[in-house]
Amino acid sequence: MLFFLLLAALFILNISLGSVDIPLKAVFKSLGNQTVANETWNYIILNYRLPKAITAILVGCGLSISGLLMQTLFRNPLAGPYVLGISSGASLGVAILILGSSILGGIFSGWAQSQFLISIAASAGSFLVLFAVMVVSKQVKNTMSILIIGLMFSSLTSAVISILAYFSSAENLQQYMFWGFGSLGNLTWNELLIFSSIFILACFLILPVIKPLNSLLLGENYAKSIGINIQKTKNLILMATSLFTGVITAFAGPIAFIGLAAPHITKLILKTSNHKLLLPASALLGANIMLISDTIAQLPNTQYTLPINAITTMFGAPIVIWLLVRKKKMVL
Amino acid sequence: MLKNDEHIVLKTADLSIGYLTKHGDRVIADQINLSLPKGKLTCLVGKNGIGKSTLLRTFSKMQPKLSGSIQLENQNIDDISGVELAKKISLVLTERIPSSNLTVFELIALGRQPYTNWIGKLTKQDINFIHLAIEQTHLKDLVNQRCDELSDGQLQRVMICRALAQHTDLIILDEPTAHLDIQHKIETFKLLSNIAKDLNRSVLLSTHEIQLATQMADQLWLMTKDKIITGEPKDLIESDKINLLFDSKSIIFDKESNQFIMK
Numbered sequence: 001m002l003f004f005l006l007l008a009a010l011f012i013l014n015i016s017l018g019s020v021d022i023p024l025k026a027v028f029k030s031l032g033n034q035t036v037a038n039e040t041w042n043y044i045i046l047n048y049r050l051p052k053a054i055t056a057i058l059v060g061c062g063l064s065i066s067g068l069l070m071q072t073l074f075r076n077p078l079a080g081p082y083v084l085g086i087s088s089g090a091s092l093g094v095a096i097l098i099l100g101s102s103i104l105g106g107i108f109s110g111w112a113q114s115q116f117l118i119s120i121a122a123s124a125g126s127f128l129v130l131f132a133v134m135v136v137s138k139q140v141k142n143t144m145s146i147l148i149i150g151l152m153f154s155s156l157t158s159a160v161i162s163i164l165a166y167f168s169s170a171e172n173l174q175q176y177m178f179w180g181f182g183s184l185g186n187l188t189w190n191e192l193l194i195f196s197s198i199f200i201l202a203c204f205l206i207l208p209v210i211k212p213l214n215s216l217l218l219g220e221n222y223a224k225s226i227g228i229n230i231q232k233t234k235n236l237i238l239m240a241t242s243l244f245t246g247v248i249t250a251f252a253g254p255i256a257f258i259g260l261a262a263p264h265i266t267k268l269i270l271k272t273s274n275h276k277l278l279l280p281a282s283a284l285l286g287a288n289i290m291l292i293s294d295t296i297a298q299l300p301n302t303q304y305t306l307p308i309n310a311i312t313t314m315f316g317a318p319i320v321i322w323l324l325v326r327k328k329k330m331v332l
Numbered sequence: 333m334l335k336n337d338e339h340i341v342l343k344t345a346d347l348s349i350g351y352l353t354k355h356g357d358r359v360i361a362d363q364i365n366l367s368l369p370k371g372k373l374t375c376l377v378g379k380n381g382i383g384k385s386t387l388l389r390t391f392s393k394m395q396p397k398l399s400g401s402i403q404l405e406n407q408n409i410d411d412i413s414g415v416e417l418a419k420k421i422s423l424v425l426t427e428r429i430p431s432s433n434l435t436v437f438e439l440i441a442l443g444r445q446p447y448t449n450w451i452g453k454l455t456k457q458d459i460n461f462i463h464l465a466i467e468q469t470h471l472k473d474l475v476n477q478r479c480d481e482l483s484d485g486q487l488q489r490v491m492i493c494r495a496l497a498q499h500t501d502l503i504i505l506d507e508p509t510a511h512l513d514i515q516h517k518i519e520t521f522k523l524l525s526n527i528a529k530d531l532n533r534s535v536l537l538s539t540h541e542i543q544l545a546t547q548m549a550d551q552l553w554l555m556t557k558d559k560i561i562t563g564e565p566k567d568l569i570e571s572d573k574i575n576l577l578f579d580s581k582s583i584i585f586d587k588e589s590n591q592f593i594m595k
Contacts, residue, residue: 075430211452227418227446273433332432
């Protein structure tokens with residue numbers, strides 16, 4: 001409940017702050033679909049700040065849900081979309097598109113500019129890595145091995161990216177770097193529609209795994225002994241995670257840290273492991289952190305916008321360290 | 333020994349257990365013909381690596397059998413779905429549970445999962461079964477504690493309570509007294525014996541505690557290399573069959589002290 005109120009407050013705060021100073025009253029009017037005296041303000045709020053704030057919420061929710069699912073599935077507090085190599089897969093897709101185009105030149109060079117193609121490349125990359133992880137995880141029963149295999153996949157992809165970077169032009173390299181910083185803006189309402197539909201689809205996928213998640217807290221064998229279909233649960237979780245991570249990385253770039261930190265902060269605050277509570281709470285907290293990070297990143301009343309990735313990490317890492325030092329233990 | 337089939341919970345016929353490998357089956361034991369009666373405590377004893385866990389895992393469908401059949405309440409175990417099986421067999425395993433924020437009550441409540449709806453909502457009946465199991469295992473004082481804070485002995489009792497809450501005719505425990513001190517070992521055996529008799533369940537456990545097993549068990553299963561010898565503890569001791577448990581000549585069962593000693 002508290003998380004909800006916080007979310008609403010941060011949402012308004014996020015929209016009202018930016019490079020252009022807009023009074024709070026005008027913000028409310030604009031959101032309430034009333035005419036605002038200043039047309040420019042209205043345009044900025046409805047077509048720039050509102051989609052950005054919604055993107056921030058979706059990104060925060062999706063990443064922390066993914067992180068929580070991975071942590072419980074692999075019974076490892078360090079698991080997250082990053083560790084499994086899913087984010088790296090998305091990066092590889094984008095790297096091949098942006099950096100590869102400078103090597104191949106010709107008709108490819110035009111493609112790298114298209115936001116739409118970048119999104120498709122990112123999704124394809126993350127699905128590819130996730131598919132590989134899923135195929136391997138069928139052979140390997142041990143969840144710890146799957147984590148290590150995920151790490152190997154992400155090392156492999158960064159190796160390929162390094163090679164691509166070595167041969168590509170400075171201009172393309174910079175473009176790839178900027179994508180890697182992450183960005184919540186730049187989304188049109190149409191893109192946001194695609195984003196949220198895939199997001200909702202992924203949400204439906206995780207509804208049937210809430211109950212199995214709780215039993216997975218006892219380990220796979222116990223979960224099986226109380227009638228849980230492990231393979232089906234695993235498949236659903238992996239599918240939902242790839243959808244979340246793929247679509248988020250596609251539209252907002254590789255956002256670091258939230259997936260790992262938000263679930264842990266939630267567990268430490270709520271002191272529960274019940275996923276009925278933990279899932280929505282982590283999602284809300286992730287959204288809150290994302291909104292705060294974005295509000296800081298856009299440096300209110302200045303023209304500069306900092307890379308969102310830098311902010312999420314700078315903001316969150318000390319919190320996790322502080323919580324751990326105080327509590328001394330990371331649990332599922 | 334003729335028994336009414338109604339009182340037999342689990343029955344095997346020419347069961348063969350082991351592992352499926354690429355180079356053919358690795359048989360650990362075959363020609364197994366056993367039956368588990370209701371209301372009895374059955375102890376499976378045997379030396380390390382003889383296949384006790386494999387047998388228990390095969391019973392609970394954690395591991396596929398190689399051949400033969402297992403009948404659970406006159407139903408072939410192959411025809412029973414995962415959820416239905418969870419209503420007939422509950423398990424207490426040797427593995428440690430991962431560290432989490434679960435409370436004792438929440439952990440015991442997980443035993444109700446085969447009965448709850450898709451989101452795992454506990455009905456009034458579920459809550460009643462949980463409280464009953466808590467009472468039967470004398471855990472009332474611990475219900476609000478976190479599982480991480482329990483001692484090994486307390487945690488084992490909680491896991492048994494969870495199995496009770498699952499409300500199954502058959503409870504299988506893999507070495508439930510490992511890691512416990514002698515007081516908790518005896519208490520665990522007593523608790524399991526009471527569960528079998530008072531609640532009319534069939535309890536099957538594997539153990540290395542020969543002394544306790546011979547005192548408390550209604551039925552012993554001696555797992556040896558060639559076959560599984562079954563019988564009441566006193567008969568197995570009288571007939572010296574218990575000495576087949578270890579193949580070393582220097583270890584024999586001493587009838588007076590009721591334990592194995594060095595010759």
